Amino acid sequence: MVDVTQEFLDKAKHYLGKEGRRVENYFCCGLQDFEPMSGRYDIIWIQWVIGHLTDSHLVQFLRRCQKGLRPNGLIVIKDNVSFEGVVPDEVDSSVCRDLEIVRSLVHRAGLQIVHEEQQMNFPQEIYQVHTLALR
Secondary structure (H helix, E strand, O other): OEEOOHHHHHHHHHHHHHHHHHOOOOEEOOOOOOOOOOOOEEEEEEEOOHHHOOHHHHHHHHHHHHHHEEEEEEEEEEEEEEOOOEEEEOOOOEEEEEHHHHHHHHHHOOOOEEEEEEOOOOOOOOOEEEEEEEO
């Protein structure tokens, strides 16, 4: 598990309870600096954080994640997607990219989208949530 805030990692351990035993390592660092162990993971799940990375940092992070996968492993991104372009969030200094931009960054990282779906039944006035499985 990776987070930039040690307090969140500590709370995650408590929140997960017995299931937390399945989490072998807790890394306190930014994703732009995180280096997964080579060939270690069957799946790397990235949820609601890509907006905190620049395009370049995201591409580099995805390339490092690819190296961290075992054969037939997957990278999964689940995140908000804007309706058009890049929308900055002044509150948390993140951005929300549209789906075409996310797809483009995935391809720049040398990955292929093997499955994609939109989470349904969200109010129309908020961002769409999409999940992309990458290899």
